[in-house]
Amino acid sequence: MTRAIIIGAPRSGSGKTSVTIGILRALARRGIKVRGAKSGPDYIDPGFHTAATGLSGVNLDSWAMSPDLLNALASNATEDADFIFLESAMGLFDGIPAGQGRTGSAADLARLYHLPVLLVLDVSGQSTTAAAVAKGFATYDPDVRMAGIVLNRLGSERHRKLCSEAIETLGLPVVGAILRDPTLNLPERHLGLVQAGEYADLMTHLDRLADMVEKSLDLDAIMALAAPFSPASGSFEHALQPPGQxxxxxxxxxxxxxxxxxxxxxxxxxxxxxxxxxxxxxxxxxxxxxxxxxxxxxxxxxxxxxxxxxxxxxxxxxxxxxxxxxxxxxxxxxxxxxxxxxxxxxxxxxxxxxxxxxxxxxxxxxxxxxxxxxxxxxxxxxxxxxxxxxxxxxxxxxxxxxxxxxxxxxxxxxxxxxxxxxxxxxxxxxxxxxxxx
CATH class of the missing domain: 3.40.50.880 (Class I glutamine amidotransferase (GATase) domain)
Structure with a gap:
């Protein structure tokens, strides 16, 4: 049975892409069959997911894709993977005003597939206030469950302790704490990240992210938070058909x-x-x-x-x-x-x-x-x-x-x-x- 979890954040730039890629690479190095997925219209991150795992990444877009196509793609993604880590685009609940379940947000996928969320919080410039943010996410939508927290861009051990203790009093486990390290940032340009295929030393950088994750996150606890993932059967009727043979x-x-x-x-x-x-x-x-x-x-x-x-x-x-x-x-x-x-x-x-x-x-x-x-x-x-x-x-x-x-x-x-x-x-x-x- 494939298990899956969504990696979300309050906004873009919180570090969820680096966390996702690091987790994917770290688990792949352990010999675990793991696949990355991305909510919304992002064609750059799936390239990093593929490079990190050896399994092709996939987009799951609740606005652009019909429910049948969404299910078909999600089902295909489970065929050769033990775990799927689904990275949110933008903030977890960010989409467009649309029909129920068709906003394009990662939260749509959490509700549809009953998937828990691993929330990445950039806590730079705050301490116990991070608990208020976490509580807001935990209570905003009862159908979207926060399963664990990763603290990112911590300044010190004292900073980690203040944030962790405040959040864990809410009953939310803190399963990772990452110290601020600008050298781990992926380079960007006008359309987002520089693409995976353009790195001369891509695997070296992916392994550095994996080393960071092994050091800073409890990977066993994160895998235990993932939920069984068995999408309903779907069809490719609404896929873009081949334009020629x-x-x-x-x-x-x-x-x-x-x-x-x-x-x-x-x-x-x-x-x-x-x-x-x-x-x-x-x-x-x-x-x-x-x-x-x-x-x-x-x-x-x-x-x-x-x-x-x-x-x-x-x-x-x-x-x-x-x-x-x-x-x-x-x-x-x-x-x-x-x-x-x-x-x-x-x-x-x-x-x-x-x-x-x-x-x-x-x-x-x-x-x-x-x-x-x-x-x-x-x-x-x-x-x-x-x-x-x-x-x-x-x-x-x-x-x-x-x-x-x-x-x-x-x-x-x-x-x-x-x-x-x-x-x-x-x-x-x-x-x-x-x-x-």
Whole structure:
């Protein structure tokens, strides 16, 4: 029987990612089959979970995924794992106003699957006040149970004692206490953490986090807090279906943001994914049925992409007869030009007519629901696609292409036409997660 627990916190930046990764790596080093999961739309943390455990990470998103798809993914996650540690996005109860159980918060998953919560508290700048925070979490929702507390960023042994004694008088066990150590912080940039695949010494850093966890947390007590996890049967009816039998997928440091569950379902449905690297000046294999440019960091590599002549020629040739779709960063590369952070403009593929700028930054963040105006690799005409936007680039020229979809926010408020299409080419700023239900 697989057991699971949610690792939550009052807010982002509390240290729950480092705690989660450290626990995952420490247990994997003990030979325990352990898997990481992430609530909400985060495509970076699952990469660290995978690296730490050797088992692929998974997103479980109660807003973007239908209940059947959520159950199917959760069930798959239990198949080869003894333990699952489900890391919360943002604060434990943070989501959007939506129907019951569909807010996108980790608390939705705690209620749905009756999972206990290991609460990570950043206690820097406070002592016994931490008990008031813990009590608030323990009593806020009777259907979301706090099972234990990890104290993070402690300044001293006296600090630990003050916090622990105050919290344990509430009946909440303190199962970890971590001293402040900035060297354990994972480096960040504009879209969150620097990705796992970009570390030259990734495993060294993961092992340092595991060493910290072994020293500072009671892992046996934490495993004992986890609850049996047996999701109801589900289906992949509302998963994003493979856009073709053979999918040419851009995959390198500029194109990285493809959800693990999307690629996994494509393969399970019988599709073959054929990766290629635009930064290595590779073109998509021409006998593929469709080409997919995922999100990533093209703004950091725009000069190299502009100079990749074989990639550019191969994409133009592919677009003459076969579908190409780009998401976020991929959408930016499909356009005419990209202005980098230094204000230098680089020619992109020109398969769509828009241009984007990273010099004029503005954060766009939130759940999105798109109704497709025409068929494209995301789905048939009229299909409802759920996903999200998270980017700082802005459109500085719109071009004359036809809109791809009608967009709404997570609460259904119309945002207008979104994305573009021209011939076989389509693209959007939003990342697709699943089909709407």
């Amino acid at each position: 053979r999918i040419a997928l851009a995959e390198d440091a500029a194109f990285t943001f493809l959800y693990p569950h999307v690629a996994a379902h494509w393969r399970q449905a019988g599709a073959e994914i054929v990766p290629f690297s635009p930064l290595a000046d590779e073109a998509p294999v021409q006998n593929c049925d469709v080409c997919w440019l995922p999100g990533g960091y093209p703004e950091l590599h725009s000069g190299s992409l502009a100079a990749a002549t074989s990639f550019r020629a191969g994409m133009a040739r592919f677009a003459e007869t076969k579908p190409i779709h780009g998401e976020c960063g991929g959408f930016m590369v499909l356009g005419e030009a990209l202005e980098d952070a230094a204000g230098e403009t680089h020619a992109m593929l020109g398969l769509l007519g828009h241009s984007t700028s990273f010099a004029k930054r503005k954060m766009n963040l939130g759940y999105r629901e798109a109704r497709l105006r025409v068929a494209c690799p995301l789905g048939p005409q009229g299909a409802l696609i759920r996903g999200h936007e998270f980017h700082y680039a802005q459109m500085i020229a719109t071009g004359n292409d036809e809109p791809l979809a009608d967009l709404a926010d997570g609460q259904g408020n119309p945002l207008g036409a979104s994305g573009y299409r021209r011939g076989h080419v389509s693209g959007t700023f939003f990342h697709a997660i699943a089909r709407g239900a």
